[in-house]
Amino acid sequence: MNNFTYYQPQSVAQALPLLENRWGRVELLAGGTDLLDRLKEYVSTPERIVSLTAIEGPFREISAIPQAGQPPKVTIGAGVRLVDIAESKLLAPYPALTTAAAQIAGPQIRNMGTLGGSLCQRNRCWYFRDTHIQCLLKGGRKCYAHEGENQFHAIFTQGHPCVIVHPSTLAPPLIALGATAQIVSPRGNRELPLEKMFQAPSKPDQREHTLAPDEILLSVTVAPNLPPGTRLANASYEVKQKVTSDWPLVQAAVAFAIEPGSQRARNVRIVLGHVAPTPLLSPEAAQELEGKVVTEATAATAAAAAIQGARPLSQNGYKVPMLKAAVKRAILLAAGFKPDWE
Numbered sequence: 001m002n003n004f005t006y007y008q009p010q011s012v013a014q015a016l017p018l019l020e021n022r023w024g025r026v027e028l029l030a031g032g033t034d035l036l037d038r039l040k041e042y043v044s045t046p047e048r049i050v051s052l053t054a055i056e057g058p059f060r061e062i063s064a065i066p067q068a069g070q071p072p073k074v075t076i077g078a079g080v081r082l083v084d085i086a087e088s089k090l091l092a093p094y095p096a097l098t099t100a101a102a103q104i105a106g107p108q109i110r111n112m113g114t115l116g117g118s119l120c121q122r123n124r125c126w127y128f129r130d131t132h133i134q135c136l137l138k139g140g141r142k143c144y145a146h147e148g149e150n151q152f153h154a155i156f157t158q159g160h161p162c163v164i165v166h167p168s169t170l171a172p173p174l175i176a177l178g179a180t181a182q183i184v185s186p187r188g189n190r191e192l193p194l195e196k197m198f199q200a201p202s203k204p205d206q207r208e209h210t211l212a213p214d215e216i217l218l219s220v221t222v223a224p225n226l227p228p229g230t231r232l233a234n235a236s237y238e239v240k241q242k243v244t245s246d247w248p249l250v251q252a253a254v255a256f257a258i259e260p261g262s263q264r265a266r267n268v269r270i271v272l273g274h275v276a277p278t279p280l281l282s283p284e285a286a287q288e289l290e291g292k293v294v295t296e297a298t299a300a301t302a303a304a305a306a307i308q309g310a311r312p313l314s315q316n317g318y319k320v321p322m323l324k325a326a327v328k329r330a331i332l333l334a335a336g337f338k339p340d341w342e
C-alpha cells in the first residue's frame with residue numbers, strides 16, 4: 001500500500017477538520033475490514049487516514065428509549081460493531097436487523113466491522129476491485145460487467161451505467177424499519193431517511209452513499225410508529241452460496257404492522273438487497289400486501305410484484321426466482337409462519 005499519515009482523533013469534533021471536501025486524499029477508518037483490503041490492492045490510495053477507533057460515547061453505543069404502545073426508539077452509534085448489533089437485547093424487537101447482522105461474513109469480520117463501515121463500505125465488483133482495470137468508478141469509459149463476468153451483479157439494471165450490487169446487508173432491514181441517519185459535517189448536523197443515504201454511482205467522484213467527503217455518519221435511529229392495536233412484524237431472509245464468509249446472492253427485508261387477530265398487514269415496507277446498485281425499496285411489492293391478510297398466497301403475490309422490474313444481465317438470471325422466494329419467505333417469517341423450506 002502507499003504511505004499515508006495516520007490520525008487518531010479522540011472525538012468527532014477533532015475528526016471533522018481532518019476531512020476534505022473531495023474524495024480521494026482522505027479515508028475514514030472504522031474496523032478496517034473493507035478499507036484495508038482497498039489500501040492493499042491500491043484501489044484506494046489516500047494520503048491521510050482518520051481513524052474513528054478512539055472515539056467513545058454514543059458513537060460506540062446502542063441506546064433505547066421506551067415509546068408508549070410502540071417498540072422502543074433505538075439509536076445505534078456508527079461505531080457499534082456488527083457482533084454487538086447481532087447480540088443486542090435492546091434490538092430484540094428488530095429480528096430483521098439482528099439476524100442480518102449475525103449472518104454477515106464470519107466472526108472475525110463481525111468483531112471488527114462496524115455499522116458505519118457496513119453502510120459506507122465500497123462495492124465488491126471484481127472489476128472495481130482489480131487494480132489493473134479502469135472501470136467507470138475509477139475514471140474509465142465502460143462498465144466491464146455489462147459484457148463480462150456478471151453472475152453476482154445487479155438484476156435491476158435499467159438506467160444504471162454501473163451494475164454493482166450494493167454490498168450492505170444491514171441497509172435493507174434498517175430501511176424496511178424506516179430508519180433515519182444522523183450525519184455531521186463542519187456545516188452542522190443533518191438527518192435523513194436512510195434510503196436517501198444511498199445512490200447508484202457511475203463516476204469516480206461518487207460513492208455508493210450520498211455522504212459528502214467531509215461528513216461522518218454518527219448514528220442510525222429506528223423509531224416505529226405503528227397504528228394502535230398492531231404489533232411490529234419484521235424479518236430479513238437471504239440466499240447465500242456459502243453459510244459463512246460470503247455475501248448474499250439476494251436478500252429481502254420486510255417490516256409491517258400486523259393486526260394480531262386478523263393477521264392483516266399495514267404500513268408495509270419491502271426492501272431488496274444485493275440485487276441493485278442501491279438497497280431497493282419495492283413499493284410495488286408493498287402495495288400488493290398492504291391491507292391484506294398475510295397468507296402463502298398474498299406473500300407470493302407480493303413476491304411476484306417485487307421482481308417485475310428486474311432486467312438481469314447475461315449470467316445472473318438465476319437471481320430472479322431466488323429473489324422471489326426470498327421476498328415470500330421474509331414476509332412469512334415476519335408474520336410468524338414456521339419455515340417449511342428448511
Ligand SMILES: Cc1cc2nc3c(=O)[nH]c(=O)nc-3n(C[C@H](O)[C@H](O)[C@H](O)COP(=O)(O)OP(=O)(O)OC[C@H]3O[C@@H](n4cnc5c(N)ncnc54)[C@H](O)[C@@H]3O)c2cc1C
Binds near residue numbers: 036112115169216248
Ligand atoms: C469475507 C467477507 C464477507 C463479507 N460479507 C458481508 C455480508 O454478507 N454483508 C455485508 O454487509 N458485508 C459483508 N462484508 C463486509 C463487511 O461487513 C464490511 O467490511 C464491514 O462492515 C466494514 O466495516 P468496517 O468498520 O470494518 O469499515 P472500514 O473498512 O473501516 O470502512 C469502510 C468504509 O466506510 C467508511 N466509514 C466507516 N465508518 C464511517 C462513518 N462513521 N462515517 C462515514 N464513513 C465511514 C470508511 O471511510 C470506508 O470507506 C464481508 C466482508 C468480508 C471480508
